[in-house]
Amino acid sequence: MLFTNKNLIYVLSVLCTGVAAGVFIHQAIKPPAEQHASTSPPSYDNLSGNSALSSAISPLPLTIDIDEDKAALGEQLFHDVRLSADNTVSCATCHNLSAGGTVPQPVATGVHGRTGIRNPPTVFNTVFSFTRLWDGRSMTLEEQMNTPILNIIEMGSNWPDLLNKLRKDEDYQKAFKALYGEGISQQDVQDAIATFERSLITPNSRFDQYLRGDTGILTDEERAGYQLFDALGCISCHQGMNIGGNLYQKIGIFKPYVSSAPRKEIDFGRFHITGKEADKFVFRVPSLRNVALTAPYFHDGSVATLDEAISLMGEYQLGRKLTDAEISKLRAFLHTLTGEFRGKPL
Ligand code: HEC
Ligand code: HEC
Numbered sequence: 001m002l003f004t005n006k007n008l009i010y011v012l013s014v015l016c017t018g019v020a021a022g023v024f025i026h027q028a029i030k031p032p033a034e035q036h037a038s039t040s041p042p043s044y045d046n047l048s049g050n051s052a053l054s055s056a057i058s059p060l061p062l063t064i065d066i067d068e069d070k071a072a073l074g075e076q077l078f079h080d081v082r083l084s085a086d087n088t089v090s091c092a093t094c095h096n097l098s099a100g101g102t103v104p105q106p107v108a109t110g111v112h113g114r115t116g117i118r119n120p121p122t123v124f125n126t127v128f129s130f131t132r133l134w135d136g137r138s139m140t141l142e143e144q145m146n147t148p149i150l151n152i153i154e155m156g157s158n159w160p161d162l163l164n165k166l167r168k169d170e171d172y173q174k175a176f177k178a179l180y181g182e183g184i185s186q187q188d189v190q191d192a193i194a195t196f197e198r199s200l201i202t203p204n205s206r207f208d209q210y211l212r213g214d215t216g217i218l219t220d221e222e223r224a225g226y227q228l229f230d231a232l233g234c235i236s237c238h239q240g241m242n243i244g245g246n247l248y249q250k251i252g253i254f255k256p257y258v259s260s261a262p263r264k265e266i267d268f269g270r271f272h273i274t275g276k277e278a279d280k281f282v283f284r285v286p287s288l289r290n291v292a293l294t295a296p297y298f299h300d301g302s303v304a305t306l307d308e309a310i311s312l313m314g315e316y317q318l319g320r321k322l323t324d325a326e327i328s329k330l331r332a333f334l335h336t337l338t339g340e341f342r343g344k345p346l
Helices: 005-029 032-039 052-056 068-078 146-150 159-167 170-180 186-198 206-211 220-232 306-318 324-335
Strands: 248-250 282-284
Touching (some): 159 170, 220 324
């Protein structure tokens, strides 16, 4: 092994300092809506958890303050195929709320059977991540939805057509009028869908209950998995409220990443945005919340199982071959990260 874990954590903390500066700049340019969403702090009686480790990961807030009526309208739009050019694809086609907020395929299928090269990330808890999309190119939820709506391989639509279709629907006319005033504007649609997306939080996972002080809730195997997650350094990258989603990191720190996806286009991640050599293969570290439900894994959807994802993390990110026993403990821990949606296990 080239680095000890202490060294790795040191290297990462240096990297993270740079990233943190980036975060600061990003936050400075966030519009008010997003600032409100991502900075409203959770309040707990007992946030201290039971070990020094818990400060790196914090539980999700049990509730989030949003306008319920706008969220309900947004939910309807999220499931409406009229948002796509040929009325066949809705947001939920690729972000199925009954399937972990994503789909069980490596890449999702948009209008006319077209496919892209990226795995759809879950829409659950995305409000708690510092940016949107695998390469973080989208800052706000409002802005993000332009990507699927306008993208020729996803919904292939445009705002004038989309708004014309919605304006013909009397129920929408009434609902928008009541919440936003006369007419249906692009901004209103974006606000309603984004409000719904902010409501997609999955609190109260067994691990969150543990962090809040119910130490008996995890089995020995799950607790050992958490200790390993910390000791190996997984927590250096997958951390914070979303156990990920707050840093950019390279995939392939100890050896170059080679995708086993069938498509041959190489996805360089943030390099496509910044053009900087150092950003090749840099992605937003994914959140591990509900990760047991969101297979397949990685930006290209090339990794079929959680065990395989854990094993590859060992090789690419930590420079070590994890044993079957280690993988099994880590898997047990990752399964404790499944939360509740609307009071029921996801
Ligand atoms: C054809 C499939 C498809 C459709 C339809 C679709 N998405 Fe996505 N979605 C994706 C893919 C693929 C990504 C990742 C793209 C990337 O990283 O470049 C994504 C990413 C996202 C993200 C970012 C999540 C995160 O944490 O980074 C959000 C939010 C999202 N979509 C919301 C929506 C909404 C809202 C709609 C409807 C207006 C929608 N999506 C329609 C496939 C789809
Ligand atoms: C150096 C930072 C770093 C470390 C250390 C790290 N990860 Fe990751 N992890 C990432 C990045 C970046 C990705 C996204 C990879 C991709 O999509 O190509 C990822 C992806 C994952 C995924 C797939 C998630 C998904 O939704 O696709 C899992 C599971 C995971 N990591 C678990 C772990 C575990 C367990 C450890 C420790 C054994 C670990 N990671 C260590 C940065 C890291």
